[in-house]
Amino acid sequence: MSLLLLTTGSPAISYDGCPDPSTPGQLFFSSFCTIPRTFQESMSSAEGFFYDPGTDTYNLVARLNQIFWPSWKYNYYSISATTGLQVQKLRIEGGAIDFSWTGNRRAGGFKKVYAQRIFNPINAIVEITPTIGLPTASQLANPIITDADVGGRSLGQAVINRDQKIVGLVESFDFVTIDYTSNTVLKRLRLPENGVVDTAYEDDQRCWILMTDTSGGLIVVKINYILGRVELMSRLQDSDSGPDISASIAFDTRRKNVAVFRRRNDNSDGSPAHIVEIYKPIALANILTEPVPVTAVLPNKQATFVAHVAGDKGEAGSGVKVTASTAGVGKIKKGTSTSRGGGSVVLPYDAGNKNLTDTITLEINC
Amino acid sequence: MLELLYTSTKSVSTAAAGALDFVYMPSHDAFYHLGVVAGRLNRTYRDGTTIDIGEVVGFGQTAIIAHTRYGATWTVSGLSSAFELDQITWQPDLTKPIGPGLSTTLLDEGLFLPNQAGTEKYYHPTGANLEVYNPTSGALEETINTGFPGSIDSAQFKQDQVVVLFDYSTGDVMFYDLIERSALLTTSIEPCIVAAFDTTYQTVCSVRTDFKLQTYSDKAAPFEFTALAFTPGNFDRWSTEVVRTQLRGSDGEPVVDMDVQWCLETIINANVPINTNPVNTLHVNAGGSSAPAQGVLIPEFTKTDSQGFTETTYCLPGPAFTPGLVEVISPKVRR
Numbered sequence: 087m088s089l090l091l092l093t094t095g096s097p098a099i100s101y102d103g104c105p106d107p108s109t110p111g112q113l114f115f116s117s118f119c120t121i122p123r124t125f126q127e128s129m130s131s132a133e134g135f136f137y138d139p140g141t142d143t144y145n146l147v148a149r150l151n152q153i154f155w156p157s158w159k160y161n162y163y164s165i166s167a168t169t170g171l172q173v174q175k176l177r178i179e180g181g182a183i184d185f186s187w188t189g190n191r192r193a194g195g196f197k198k199v200y201a202q203r204i205f206n207p208i209n210a211i212v213e214i215t216p217t218i219g220l221p222t223a224s225q226l227a228n229p230i231i232t233d234a235d236v237g238g239r240s241l242g243q244a245v246i247n248r249d250q251k252i253v254g255l256v257e258s259f260d261f262v263t264i265d266y267t268s269n270t271v272l273k274r275l276r277l278p279e280n281g282v283v284d285t286a287y288e289d290d291q292r293c294w295i296l297m298t299d300t301s302g303g304l305i306v307v308k309i310n311y312i313l314g315r316v317e318l319m320s321r322l323q324d325s326d327s328g329p330d331i332s333a334s335i336a337f338d339t340r341r342k343n344v345a346v347f348r349r350r351n352d353n354s355d356g357s358p359a360h361i362v363e364i365y366k367p368i369a370l371a372n373i374l375t376e377p378v379p380v381t382a383v384l385p386n387k388q389a390t391f392v393a394h395v396a397g398d399k400g401e402a403g404s405g406v407k408v409t410a411s412t413a414g415v416g417k418i419k420k421g422t423s424t425s426r427g428g429g430s431v432v433l434p435y436d437a438g439n440k441n442l443t444d445t446i447t448l449e450i451n452c
Numbered sequence: 453m454l455e456l457l458y459t460s461t462k463s464v465s466t467a468a469a470g471a472l473d474f475v476y477m478p479s480h481d482a483f484y485h486l487g488v489v490a491g492r493l494n495r496t497y498r499d500g501t502t503i504d505i506g507e508v509v510g511f512g513q514t515a516i517i518a519h520t521r522y523g524a525t526w527t528v529s530g531l532s533s534a535f536e537l538d539q540i541t542w543q544p545d546l547t548k549p550i551g552p553g554l555s556t557t558l559l560d561e562g563l564f565l566p567n568q569a570g571t572e573k574y575y576h577p578t579g580a581n582l583e584v585y586n587p588t589s590g591a592l593e594e595t596i597n598t599g600f601p602g603s604i605d606s607a608q609f610k611q612d613q614v615v616v617l618f619d620y621s622t623g624d625v626m627f628y629d630l631i632e633r634s635a636l637l638t639t640s641i642e643p644c645i646v647a648a649f650d651t652t653y654q655t656v657c658s659v660r661t662d663f664k665l666q667t668y669s670d671k672a673a674p675f676e677f678t679a680l681a682f683t684p685g686n687f688d689r690w691s692t693e694v695v696r697t698q699l700r701g702s703d704g705e706p707v708v709d710m711d712v713q714w715c716l717e718t719i720i721n722a723n724v725p726i727n728t729n730p731v732n733t734l735h736v737n738a739g740g741s742s743a744p745a746q747g748v749l750i751p752e753f754t755k756t757d758s759q760g761f762t763e764t765t766y767c768l769p770g771p772a773f774t775p776g777l778v779e780v781i782s783p784k785v786r787r
């Protein structure tokens with residue numbers, strides 16, 4: 087079904103309302119303050135959603151269109167790590183150009199926050215000051231990684247492990263782990279879908295990858311990029327309030343939660359509809375297959391039936407209690423079984439001493 | 453024929469039957485299933501439940517599957533190499549290549565297995581033969597004639613040095629020992645589109661031509677007993693005879709490890725003298741009414757051995773036996 091949803095912050099952020107119509111300088115987007123719309127701004131892109139361990143909040147950097155000159159701006163939002171709701175909004179008054187040169191902000195190794203610099207310097211990963219959202223002059227002068235360090239690969243989805251000087255990058259279908267001191271590819275892991283949306287650092291071994299599923303919705307994959315191994319694959323619950331324009335993922339390293347920011351079309355009155363969903367990284371299962379005999383059912387012999395618990399992205403539903411009952415004279419030896427690591431439920435069955443027709447009924451015991 | 457355990461009520465649809473690959477994945481006790489929807493990878497369970505889990509891209513080409521080796525599964529991309537599959541996403545793990553010397557055409561439907569010396573070899577089916585390749589150099593080292601009745605579509609790992617050979621269109625199945633170089637069982641399943649051997653429970657799972665999944669045991673289903681053989685065959689009163697038979701499947705293959713109950717019945721007025729060979733069919737002889745047996749069968753319950761044979765001892769009646777009666781011995785499968 088999906089990861090275990092803890093809470094949804096909706097709307098995750100707020101917009102400023104329209105000023106008095108007589109306020110001068112309302113030059114752009116006149117529709118924003120035309121009834122029924124009553125908000126002077128609207129998000130045009132989300133450019134970095136990450137967990138900041140220092141403030142214990144999710145931070146979101148967004149570019150917005152606005153009615154005032156120069157028609158756009160950046161806002162910096164702090165979002166509660168427990169409710170998914172905005173706790174602080176910071177308008178970027180100065181340095182908006184610098185903001186536009188700094189994208190893909192994300193948490194990484196050393197509990198620092200990093201960003202991809204697209205200009206001055208070009209294509210580099212720099213450390214940023216989380217509360218400001220920008221690199222200082224000394225951080226700009228000392229980029230952590232430049233694209234030359236990784237053979238010119240895109241740094242957009244970088245997962246940064248400063249301790250071992252390793253960076254994880256998305257390259258088409260692959261997640262590539264690279265030693266950025268020598269541009270050596272250490273691991274190359276193929277991902278189940280092509281459309282990587284975002285990545286989030288968990289620790290110096292693991293990261294989360296958010297992907298669009300060709301068959302619909304969003305899936306999330308947790309990988310160990312040091313070992314080159316997938317540890318979890320699941321689907322995020324599909325939205326019930328409209329499609330996402332974009333989505334971003336962050337990992338709360340204190341609570342070990344996964345958060346997804348979904349950018350949505352504004353409501354008809356211009357108010358924001360963007361949400362933050364906070365998940366426990368536990369895959370829930372909603373598919374129970376029929377019990378199938380894997381040994382012959384013979385009188386006075388124990389037969390074995392096998393069923394499986396799975397999620398709708400094929401995630402194994404391990405540790406799920408399943409209750410079994412029979413309609414005939416045969417007996418399931420254990421009324422309640424717990425699914426194994428691969429999601430299989432093994433049911434020893436005793437057919438008794440005669441030929442019979444029997445029905446085994448299984449249900450997930452929540 | 454192998455013993456059919458289950459036929460699914462659900463059926464799996466397939467976009468292109470020719471592109472359908474089906475491999476058992478021990479990590480999830482389910483089947484890697486390619487071709488249910490073109491270009492997509494599905495996880496299919498024995499009851500026909502199938503779940504889309506991702507795209508299949510082998511460097512822009514449809515992946516081909518080579519079969520299991522020690523529980524690991526290998527996929528083949530457009531490059532001349534096979535890769536172990538990741539246990540969760542079942543995408544090729546590009547850090548784990550094998551068989552760099554083999555072309556992709558060879559890597560279809562074969563398997564990797566070490567030989568007796570522990571050297572990794574690649575076994576590729578061709579007709580009734582298995583070609584043995586050096587996976588590094590790609591050199592053909594040997595051709596094994598298996599005596600398979602049809603043309604091998606797929607060779608898959610069973611256990612130890614035993615492989616399973618399938619001809620999907622005819623349903624022919626053979627368990628073949630690669631070290632002993634002998635067929636352990638030549639049997640069959642219903643004709644199918646594709647089949648895979650499940651190494652966990654040692655069952656065969658096939659996608660039948662109507663896209664329903666069938667699960668078969670790795671033992672033949674009992675079909676008939678051979679004629680009873682008596683040793684020494686004198687049928688003297690107060691003496692004993694060893695009664696021996698073989699339980700066979702419909703392909704004439706032995707049925708092993710099956711419980712057999714020996715039934716003894718006396719027929720009155722059958723007009724057959726006592727010292728002739730008792731009737732040895734599965735069915736009680738017609739003509740005459742039955743009476744309590746006067747001889748004894750010890751033991752009454754036996755089990756077929758690894759070649760399907762089983763035997764009991766028949767103790768003939770003493771002088772009290774009434775002339776004109778006949779004793780009928782009938783082995784029956786307990787099921």
